[in-house]
Amino acid sequence: xxxxxxxxxRFGGLVAVNQASLKAAIGSITGLIGPNxxxxxxxxxxxxxxxxxxxxxxxxxxxxxxxxxxxxxxRRGIARTFQIVQPFAGLSVIENxxxxxxxxxxxxxxAMARAEEVGRRVGLGPELDKSASSLxxxxxxxxxxxxxxxxxxxxxxxxxxxxxLNPSEIRDIIPVIRAIRDEGVSILMxxxxxxxxxxxxxxxxxxxxxxxxxxxxxxxxxxxxxVIEAYLGTGAAERxxxxxxxx
Amino acid sequence: xxxxxIVPIIAVIALLAFVPVFVTANTVLNFLVFTLIxxxxxxxxxxxxxxxxxxxxxxxxxxGTGAYAAALLQVRLGxxxxxxxxxxxxxxxxxxxxxxxxxxxxxLRGSYxxxxxxxxxxxxxxxxxxxxxxxxxxGVLIKLHVRPENFQFESRSAFFWIALALVGAVLxxxxxxxxxxxxxxxxxxxxxxxxxxxxxxxTLRVKLGAITLSGAVTAAAGCLYAQYFLYVxxxxxxxxxISVEAILxxxxxxxxxxxxxxxxxxxxxxxxxxxxxxxxxxxxxxxxVFGVLLVVAVGFAPxxxxxxxxxxxxxxxxxxxxxxx
Amino acid sequence: xxxxxxxxxxxxxxxLMTGAIYALIALGLTLVYGVLHIINFAHGALLTxxxxxxxxxxxxxxxxxxxxxxxxxxxxxxxxxxxxxxVIGPASHGSDSxxxxxxxxxxxxxxNALLAGFRSDTRSLNTDYxxxxxxxxxxxLSKPRLIGFGAAVLVxxxxxxxxxxxxxxxxxxxxxxxxxxxxxxxxxxxxVYAVTFGLGCACLAVAACLLMPTFYVNPRIGQAFVLxxxxxxxxxxxxxxxxALLGGLFIGVVESLCGLFLGDxxxxxxxxxxxxxxxxxxxxxxxxxxx
Numbered sequence: 062x063x064x065x066x067x068x069x070x071r072f073g074g075l076v077a078v079n080q081a082s083l084k085a086a087i088g089s090i091t092g093l094i095g096p097n098x099x100x101x102x103x104x105x106x107x108x109x110x111x112x113x114x115x116x117x118x119x120x121x122x123x124x125x126x127x128x129x130x131x132x133x134x135x136r137r138g139i140a141r142t143f144q145i146v147q148p149f150a151g152l153s154v155i156e157n158x159x160x161x162x163x164x165x166x167x168x169x170x171x172a173m174a175r176a177e178e179v180g181r182r183v184g185l186g187p188e189l190d191k192s193a194s195s196l197x198x199x200x201x202x203x204x205x206x207x208x209x210x211x212x213x214x215x216x217x218x219x220x221x222x223x224x225x226l227n228p229s230e231i232r233d234i235i236p237v238i239r240a241i242r243d244e245g246v247s248i249l250m251x252x253x254x255x256x257x258x259x260x261x262x263x264x265x266x267x268x269x270x271x272x273x274x275x276x277x278x279x280x281x282x283x284x285x286x287x288v289i290e291a292y293l294g295t296g297a298a299e300r301x302x303x304x305x306x307x308x
Numbered sequence: 309x310x311x312x313x314i315v316p317i318i319a320v321i322a323l324l325a326f327v328p329v330f331v332t333a334n335t336v337l338n339f340l341v342f343t344l345i346x347x348x349x350x351x352x353x354x355x356x357x358x359x360x361x362x363x364x365x366x367x368x369x370x371x372g373t374g375a376y377a378a379a380l381l382q383v384r385l386g387x388x389x390x391x392x393x394x395x396x397x398x399x400x401x402x403x404x405x406x407x408x409x410x411x412x413x414x415x416l417r418g419s420y421x422x423x424x425x426x427x428x429x430x431x432x433x434x435x436x437x438x439x440x441x442x443x444x445x446x447g448v449l450i451k452l453h454v455r456p457e458n459f460q461f462e463s464r465s466a467f468f469w470i471a472l473a474l475v476g477a478v479l480x481x482x483x484x485x486x487x488x489x490x491x492x493x494x495x496x497x498x499x500x501x502x503x504x505x506x507x508x509x510x511t512l513r514v515k516l517g518a519i520t521l522s523g524a525v526t527a528a529a530g531c532l533y534a535q536y537f538l539y540v541x542x543x544x545x546x547x548x549x550i551s552v553e554a555i556l557x558x559x560x561x562x563x564x565x566x567x568x569x570x571x572x573x574x575x576x577x578x579x580x581x582x583x584x585x586x587x588x589x590x591x592x593x594x595x596x597v598f599g600v601l602l603v604v605a606v607g608f609a610p611x612x613x614x615x616x617x618x619x620x621x622x623x624x625x626x627x628x629x630x631x632x633x
Numbered sequence: 634x635x636x637x638x639x640x641x642x643x644x645x646x647x648x649l650m651t652g653a654i655y656a657l658i659a660l661g662l663t664l665v666y667g668v669l670h671i672i673n674f675a676h677g678a679l680l681t682x683x684x685x686x687x688x689x690x691x692x693x694x695x696x697x698x699x700x701x702x703x704x705x706x707x708x709x710x711x712x713x714x715x716x717x718x719x720v721i722g723p724a725s726h727g728s729d730s731x732x733x734x735x736x737x738x739x740x741x742x743x744x745n746a747l748l749a750g751f752r753s754d755t756r757s758l759n760t761d762y763x764x765x766x767x768x769x770x771x772x773x774l775s776k777p778r779l780i781g782f783g784a785a786v787l788v789x790x791x792x793x794x795x796x797x798x799x800x801x802x803x804x805x806x807x808x809x810x811x812x813x814x815x816x817x818x819x820x821x822x823x824x825v826y827a828v829t830f831g832l833g834c835a836c837l838a839v840a841a842c843l844l845m846p847t848f849y850v851n852p853r854i855g856q857a858f859v860l861x862x863x864x865x866x867x868x869x870x871x872x873x874x875x876x877a878l879l880g881g882l883f884i885g886v887v888e889s890l891c892g893l894f895l896g897d898x899x900x901x902x903x904x905x906x907x908x909x910x911x912x913x914x915x916x917x918x919x920x921x922x923x924x
Contacts, residue, residue, distance in 0.1 A: 135508030149499035160496040164508040419672040592748030599742030607724030
């Protein structure tokens with residue numbers, strides 16, 4: 062579905078993403094984790110076309126889309142959500158979602174019907190006619206998800222849709238994400254909530270200092286010494302192992 | 309867009325169409341035609357500024373292009389004024405597209421976009437004022453030749469109806485924008501350009517579409533101005549006054565609404581006349597009031613007159629409705 | 634057409650002298666932009682008001698325009714402070730596009746209040762030094778314009794010292810860089826905004842006093858200056874003080890040379906073309922202060 066080959070992004074002297082490669086398979090949920098500032102969101106901006114690659118390629122369904130503009134990529138079937146939610150504050154919830162639905166439905170009645178359907182599916186049914194700015198944090202996250210879904214994507218890039226939610230809200234939204242996958246939408250998600258990553262992802266990539274340092278099924282990756290050290294510092298893996306032995 | 313969407317527009321225009329039946333004083337008709345020309349200018353601005361959130365401070369560039377095109381095509385090239393009118397509107401669209409292409413391609417927005425539009429209008433003003441083809445500082449006079457096929461009429465009412473028809477047509481156009489995919493995408497660009505892009509909106513194309521339409525409508529107002537007053541010079545056609553009028557009416561009336569520019573133009577110029585009556589012939593006094601109103605409107609009534617009315621109606625409904633405890 | 638080197642040299646020097654005044658006007662604009670991140674559309678109208686003030690105190694009290702700097706600078710500082718604190722700040726609710734519209738509204742109101750009060754007549758001052766000249770090698774230079782040049786450069790340096798050496802300057806720079814952080818360490822942001830706006834207006838008062846001995850005033854005069862000032866600010870980099878000075882001098886020379894080669898009516902077009910080009914190609918300015 063998606064293949065990133067040796068993606069590199071430099072901002073002046075700073076290398077935000079360094080030779081990162083990853084694959085997201087059709088119909089799967091792939092996780093992208095890593096410490097803060099590792100370059101995860103930057104990698105998303107490269108895949109969705111908000112920033113251009115310094116080096117490397119992005120392939121989508123076998124085609125090189127490295128030079129396509131953002132809206133072209135969206136048309137091809139790549140949708141993203143924003144880590145910092147970006148609602149159209151002056152519009153109602155359903156109008157927000159309709160902007161996404163208009164991508165493949167030119168007629169207003171079709172787009173609105175589609176928007177309503179998607180809105181209900183992510184649990185925004187009662188809020189559809191409210192102003193987007195009146196939504197709670199959890200509501201806004203759902204709105205991000207709904208708008209992206211309304212574009213009828215083949216690949217969904219989720220940037221920390223669970224951050225800022227309480228455990229019960231997370232519990233409510235996980236089945237929604239799984240249901241989206243079950244309908245055939247491939248998902249690549251940046252997530253810090255490990256419980257969700259373990260629960261949802263088939264494959265996980267770990268990014269640190271702009272490099273992919275590990276990949277594999279979530280359970281394996283979490284035991285990987287380099288990953289633990291990337292998060293907790295040098296020597297942490299040793300320490301943890303010792304503690305485990307003693308316990 | 310369904311027929312029901314345009315019923316209010318038809319009602320308002322039909323109602324206004326009867327005004328010349330009751331009012332025949334030339335001064336009043338003059339005032340009404342002028343106000344409608346301003347309304348049309350402002351409707352053009354509202355498409356780009358109100359719906360698209362791109363505040364142009366140089367809509368004189370379009371108004372002037374329309375006015376000069378209408379005047380010069382008939383005076384210098386002998387083209388029929390009705391055809392000149394159509395070409396004038398298209399010229400406005402072309403200038404709009406060009407300014408839009410240059411500035412949106414460079415990613416200009418906010419204050420920078422306001423500044424660059426202002427500068428484009430000034431360049432056109434200086435050029436029109438200096439070139440001989442445009443009559444230089446002396447301007448262009450359109451020869452008085454009262455015949456309908458010349459776009460000149462015996463009665464002012466005829467002009468009133470033509471201006472009204474154009475305003476009505478743009479009301480319908482704006483209503484269509486509001487109910488269409490193009491409009492939804494335009495508003496999305498206004499609210500959050502990055503989010504719009506992520507949802508597959510070709511933001512450059514949408515903004516270009518808006519400025520092109522906007523330029524055409526405001527240029528049509530310029531054509532009408534030239535045809536009504538039969539005179540154009542650089543300071544009228546490309547002057548900052550008309551850029552300011554274009555901004556004021558939608559903001560006072562209701563930014564990004566269908567009726568806002570019309571309501572704003574009528575309210576402003578109605579108030580302007582009242583001020584002039586009250587203060588005598590002090591120059592600038594009406595504009596001074598407009599300036600203060602703009603500050604007050606932005607500060608206290610950001611949704612304009614229509615927003616205030618909506619709020620009033622809602623509170624009336626709330627207090628009038630039977631209370632279920 | 635060929636011009637002798639002397640004529641061109643004179644045009645350049647004249648351009649530099651006009652440019653210094655332009656720089657002073659642009660200084661106020663760029664300072665306000667650098668700190669408040671807003672474009673003050675009322676800048677031109679405030680300049681007109683200052684020029685009328687110079688004219689009025691001369692006519693009423695016989696005060697020399699250069700001496701008028703002493704009362705008018707603090708007066709316009711206070712005026713600017715009040716306008717920002719009590720009008721622009723509260724009315725704009727912190728949104729950029731609102732500030733744009735509020736300052737536009739102010740400019741319309743001020744300009745037309747002046748028109749209502751003074752009518753559209755053009756007025757100028759009669760001073761005994763208005764036409765005095767200084768001989769500098771082969772060049773004959775207007776004495777009041779030379780004074781204007783020196784004073785404008787001096788004020789620029791003073792303002793730069795104020796910003797870099799004093800506590801007020803530090804507070805202003807802190808707010809310019811990081812508004813939230815500044816407010817967290819106890820800086821009153823609204824006060825700093827108003828002080829900055831006041832300083833911008835004070836620059837205008839000085840510029841008006843320097844301009845009036847050789848120039849005239851009418852209610853629309855500010856418009857011409859402010860468009861030039863915008864060009865300078867954009868050219869010099871929004872918010873950059875050295876940029877404003879260099880940009881001002883450069884634009885003064887460009888205008889003077891364009892006037893020489895293209896004639897008066899087309900002379901200004903060079904400035905606007907530069908303006909548009911810079912905006913389109915490099916809106917952060919040629920001396921690029923900040924993105």
